Amino acid sequence: MPPPPGGTVDFDVLLLGGGLSLLYAPLLAARGLRVAVVEQHRAGQAHREWNASWAELQALVQDGLLDQAALEGLLLARYQHGVCRWHGGGEQQVRGVLDCAVDAAALLQLARQRAEAQGVTFFDACRCLAVGANDSGVRVLCRRDAGELCLRARLVLDGRGAQSPYGQTDLICPTVGGVMEGLRFDPRVGDILATTQHVEDGRQYIWEGFPGRAGQIAIYLFYYAPRRSVGPGALQALYERFFATLSQFKSGRGELVRPTFGLIPGWSRLCRGPAAPHQRIVLVGDAAARHSPLTFCGFGATLRSLQPVSQGIAAFVASDRLGGRPVLPASLVDDRPLHTATGALARVMAQPPPNDPAALNTLLNVAFGTLEEMGNEAFAALLQDRMALGQFTEFLQQTSKRFPQVYPLVWRSLGSAALLRWSAAVGTSWLRHRVRWRAA
Ligand SMILES: Cc1cc2nc3c(=O)[nH]c(=O)nc-3n(C[C@H](O)[C@H](O)[C@H](O)COP(=O)(O)OP(=O)(O)OC[C@H]3O[C@@H](n4cnc5c(N)ncnc54)[C@H](O)[C@@H]3O)c2cc1C
Incomplete structure (x- = not known):
């Protein structure tokens, strides 16, 4: 169902799904884009609670969505520290991780108010049925009330979460x-x-x-x-x-x-990840699954992506308006090198070896004990997807020294083929990162 070549567009950007991804709408509108949101229920109604760190939440202020006072008004609680505790093992403490509880409903309501004030159009109770794209734009077919609605845009942001047809993960x-x-x-x-x-x-x-x-x-x-x-x-x-x-x-x-x-x-990164069929359909939030496969912190990942996504899309639309051949910046689909490494650990968590029920807790206790000894910065960096691959390798080495049984455990969970793929992917990712770092 692609749009007719050269057809006019109703909007620059159509955001499908008005959950957490609603945060993009006011930011894109503030950059002068004509934005609409299509949500099957009502956009901006949070049905979840979200925790993140104070540092991560600063993205909302830096991107101009809130001021410091408004952000503080959204906090339900702030903790001194967080703990990780393992059955049959010990307890490890970390500071500055998931230590702010945010009133998610109030945050999304505020995002909706800001978006409405900036002229964003809302299609509530409107279910997206199909999306078609070609080089001249995107067409979205929706059901609203008893009828159908066809919307055209330069670009679609697919924020339909786990319900996105493109968001297939393992x-x-x-x-x-x-x-x-x-x-x-x-x-x-x-x-x-x-x-x-x-x-x-x-x-x-x-x-x-x-x-x-x-x-x-x-x-x-x-x-x-x-x-x-x-x-x-x-x-x-x-x-x-x-x-x-x-x-x-x-x-x-x-x-x-x-x-x-x-x-x-x-997404473990051991297989093909979520991918849209055309560059004019951009996956965001859970649909893109670019968050950590280990911590699943979609809120934190979205906060980090607000600036690169809104900046990249504004540049794409500006070029498209001029009739150029716009190309999406790589930063929109890029993944953190660390996720290539942690993905295999997530697979192990998902498929623990059946014959030793205590092994996983023992491993987790040793691994988090190692992190605690590496210091709060390293501990927090791993949980917030900021750890460099070099430091992650050091973490793996120290953990395996203390718990050599990790090798057979990982091998039994992953199998030889996935283990080889993982080693190759981590090696490649590390090399690519080094080359980029040297070039910079
Ligand atoms: C219980 C729970 C607690 C969590 N706590 C945290 C936390 O503390 N910190 C953290 O970082 N992460 C947390 N997460 C993860 C975080 O909530 C998700 O990563 C985030 O909500 C993803 O946002 P999203 O906008 O991509 O998708 P969603 O929030 O799932 O929103 C998708 C939206 O798309 C709409 N939609 C779907 N299909 C269609 C369609 N065909 N047409 C129109 N609309 C459609 C849906 O109605 C929905 O509103 C938690 C998740 C859960 C389940």
Whole structure:
């Protein structure tokens, strides 16, 4: 369904999906672009809670979306530090990671207000059915009320999350939980990752706990899994486990006041990742899965991408308006070299060796202990996708020295072919990075 050659466009950019990716809309409009948002429900309604670090949140201020006072007004809580805790092992502390709980609903409402003030058009209750692109533009077919709507644009930003038809990935992270009251917790500490059991039924279940408003804490239970192994009913089954095992994680008579759940796509980088069929369709957010395959922090990844994405798209549209042959800057589709390395670890988490249920917790305890010893900066850098490949190699070396069983464990989980692909990809990525660094 491509647009007719030379046809006029209704908008410069059509954003499909008004979840977290709504943040791009006011930024693009502020750069003088005609923007519209197509959302099957109502754009700007957060159904999740988000944590990020104060440093990561500064992107919202630097990009002009908020001022410092408005950002502070969005914070529900700020912690002194975060902890990672492993069943049968110890506890490691880290500062400056996921230590700010953000009122996601208020953030997106604010983004919508800013967008509306800048003339962004909203198509709420409008479901995108099909997208077609060619060198002259993109056409999007939608269903709204009982009728169909056809919109034309120079470029589409696909922010449909896990529902994007292009966002196919090999991993998925089913996550359930929500905001709870009545539990005992320390409001100054975030539980970044915690396990209370060893691997069960081939899955390592992991808890997170992030204090929010007074007396409230957002608790999540999740696991890593190969995408093909997660069918309908996975979230319901996980909720059953959530309530059955919550007391292992937090004490008290917990009441779920706001459920939040979802399937977060993850890409191990060991296979082909999400890709759009034409450069005029740009994947963002979960649809692009450029976030860490290990931490699945889509919020942090989106914050980092706000400036390069809005800048790159503005440049593309400017060239397109002049009738040039615009090319998307590589920075829009580029991936962090570190993700090539951590992707294999995510696969191991998703396919732990079945014959030794305690092995994964032992490995995690050693690995996070190594990180803690490497210092807070290294620890935070890995969790925030900032660690350089050289330092990551050092981390792997130190971990394997302390826990040599890591080799057979990884080999049993990945198999020889994936292990070879991983080594080659990490080597290539490291070399490419070195060449670029030297050239710069
Ligand atoms: C329980 C939970 C807690 C999380 N906590 C954190 C956290 O603390 N920190 C962090 O960094 N990340 C967190 N994440 C991850 C983060 O929420 C996601 O990465 C982020 O929401 C992805 O945003 P998105 O806009 O790409 O997709 P989504 O938020 O999934 O939004 C997609 C939007 O597209 C719309 N849509 C889909 N299909 C169509 C269609 N055909 N037509 C029109 N509209 C459509 C949907 O209705 C939806 O509004 C969490 C995720 C979950 C599930």
